[in-house]
Amino acid sequence: MIAENALPSRRSVMAAGLAAMLCGVPPVASATCRTWPAWDDFARSFIADSGRLIDPSTYYGQSTSEGQAYALFFALVANDRGRFDAILRWTENNLCAGDLSTHLPAWQWGRKADGSYAVIDANPAADADLWIAYVLQEAGRLWQLPRYTARGQQVSERILAEETVVMEGLGRMLLPAPAGFQPDPAHARFNPSYLPLQVLRRLAAGSVSAESAARWLEIERNALRMIVESAPRGFVPDWVDYHAASGFNPVPDAGGSHSSGGNNGKDSDIGSFNAIRTYLWAGMLAADAPARATLLVRLRPMVDRTMAAGAPPQRIDTRSGTAEGAGDAGFSAALLPLIGATAGGHAAASQRARITARDPGARRDNYYEQALTLFGLGWADGLFRFSRDGLLRLQWTCSAR
Numbered sequence: 457m458i459a460e461n462a463l464p465s466r467r468s469v470m471a472a473g474l475a476a477m478l479c480g481v482p483p484v485a486s487a488t489c490r491t492w493p494a495w496d497d498f499a500r501s502f503i504a505d506s507g508r509l510i511d512p513s514t515y516y517g518q519s520t521s522e523g524q525a526y527a528l529f530f531a532l533v534a535n536d537r538g539r540f541d542a543i544l545r546w547t548e549n550n551l552c553a554g555d556l557s558t559h560l561p562a563w564q565w566g567r568k569a570d571g572s573y574a575v576i577d578a579n580p581a582a583d584a585d586l587w588i589a590y591v592l593q594e595a596g597r598l599w600q601l602p603r604y605t606a607r608g609q610q611v612s613e614r615i616l617a618e619e620t621v622v623m624e625g626l627g628r629m630l631l632p633a634p635a636g637f638q639p640d641p642a643h644a645r646f647n648p649s650y651l652p653l654q655v656l657r658r659l660a661a662g663s664v665s666a667e668s669a670a671r672w673l674e675i676e677r678n679a680l681r682m683i684v685e686s687a688p689r690g691f692v693p694d695w696v697d698y699h700a701a702s703g704f705n706p707v708p709d710a711g712g713s714h715s716s717g718g719n720n721g722k723d724s725d726i727g728s729f730n731a732i733r734t735y736l737w738a739g740m741l742a743a744d745a746p747a748r749a750t751l752l753v754r755l756r757p758m759v760d761r762t763m764a765a766g767a768p769p770q771r772i773d774t775r776s777g778t779a780e781g782a783g784d785a786g787f788s789a790a791l792l793p794l795i796g797a798t799a800g801g802h803a804a805a806s807q808r809a810r811i812t813a814r815d816p817g818a819r820r821d822n823y824y825e826q827a828l829t830l831f832g833l834g835w836a837d838g839l840f841r842f843s844r845d846g847l848l849r850l851q852w853t854c855s856a857r
Contacts, residue, residue: 492534492839494817494830499539502823503527507542508550508565511823518566518576521551521584526827528591532598533840535852540595547588551575557610560585560618563633579633582619583650586630589615590655593662594848605662612659616671625700628674629682642700645707648692649733651679653747654740658846680747683734683754690757691774694730706774728771732783732790732828739793740835742844752798759798762791767810785814786825789832796836808836 502523503509509523524547531540548554551561560580567573589611596605618634624642630651631637631644638644653676660672685704686696693706706725735758738751761779762768768791770781788807796804811833816825834840841849 492530492834494833495530495534495536497817498530498826498830499527499536501820502826503539503543505542507539507544507546509543509823512821513823514566516567518564519550520565521547521561521563521581521588523823523827524551524561525584525587525591526831528595529587530830530834532591532595532848533834533850535850537599544592556588556607557614560611560614560634561588579635580619581650582615582630582632583647585611585615585619586650586652586655586659590658590846593658598848598850609662609664612662612672613664613668616668620671620675623698623700625703626678626681626698628671629678629698630675644698646682646696646698646704647694647730648679648683648686648696649694649730649737651675651682652737653679654737654742654745654842654846656846657745657844658842658848661845661847676747680750683738684750687754687774689774689777690755691727691761691772691777692731692734692755692758693725693727693774725773725775726771727774729824732768732787735794736790736828736831739791739795739797740831740842742842744844745842746844748797752794755794756798759791759795759803762788762795762807763799763803766806784822784825785811785816786822786828786832788814789829789836792832792836804836808833 502511508519509527510517510519511523514520524543527543528540528547531537531543544556547561548556550565552559561584562575562578563581563584564577565573565575568576589608592604592608592611594608596602596608615630619631620628621631621638621644622628623644629644629646632647632650637646656672656676656679660669660676663669663672682696682698682704683692686693686706695707696704697707698704708725735755738748738755741748741751757777758768758772761772761777765779765782768783768787769779770783770787772779788810792804792807795807811829816822816829819825839851843849
C-alpha cells in the first residue's frame, strides 16, 4: 500500500491472455479462495494503509466516494476482507461524519487551500452511494455477516429518501446528487452511467419493505427508458436533461461540476468518460436480465464503431455520430463485455490485445483507467458475474472469518 499523501509507486504488469466471453459463470467451490493479482497491484498503487484510495490525477491526490465504492467492490471480488474493512472504515470516518447509517458519503475529500485535509465537496454522488449499498449487502450475504447487510439496507433507504425524486410525466428517478440537479418539478439532469440496472434490481430484492422494492424497480424501468431514449443513434451521452414536455435529451449546455449538475466544461451532446461506464454495465447484465436484449440492440452501434476503428472513440457526438480520438485501454476494457455479447469472442480478443499492448498497469497516474480495466478484465476472466436479480456470483465460496 502507499503512504497517505504520497503518489503511488509503479505497478507491475497485469496478467493478460485470452478468456472466453461467457454468458454466466456459477460459483466454483474450492478449498482455497481465488486471488486476484491485478487487484493487489491496483491496491498497492492507489490505496493507502488507512483504506483511502488516492487519485493522483486530481489536485494534491484527492479521494472520491466513487473511488472508495469501486475499491470496496474489487476487494469483495478478491475476497480481501482486510482491505475491505479498511476501505469501509476510512469511508465512514472521513466521508460520512463517522456514521454511514446517518450520512451519505461526501463526494470529494482532500487537501484544502489552507493545507488541511478534509471534505472538499459534501454533496454526495449517487453512483457511489448505489455501489456502496450494493457491495455492503452482497458482502453480508457472501461473507455471512448480517451487520454488513443491515448497513447496506440503511444506505439504500437513505438513497431513496435523499437522492430520488418523482418527476412529472416520468415517475421516480435517481438524481446524481441531493443538490444541484433539479431546477424545477418538471426538469432534472441525470447521468446514465450512474444507474447500473443490475445494482438497482439487487437493491429492490434486498429492500426492507415492499414499498422500497417497488421504488427501486420503478427507477430501474425509468433508467432503461433514459438510456434508450437519449441514445437514438446508439451512443450514450455523459449527461441527460429530462423535461416533462419533451422527455430525455442530451444536455444542451454542459458546463460546471458535479455539484452544479454540469459536465466539467465538456461540449454538449458528448459521450465520453462518464458514458463509457453505461456500455460496461449493460454488457455485464445477466443473459436472462429483462433489459439485456433491448440494450444489446440499442448500443450495438458503439460496438460497430469501435471494431471499425480498432479502438473505442474517446469522444462522440451522440446526435451526429461524429467521433474524436481513440479512448485509452480502460475504454477498451469497459467495452469487452458488450463486444463479447454482440460481436463475439474474436472481436473482444482484438480489444483485449489492445489492452495488453497499452499496459495501463505500468502507469501510476491513471486510477480511473485502471478501475475500468479491473471491471472489464475481471468480468472477462470470469471472476464475477451478476444474476438476473443482481446477485453477485464469484469464483470463490468461503466461510466467514
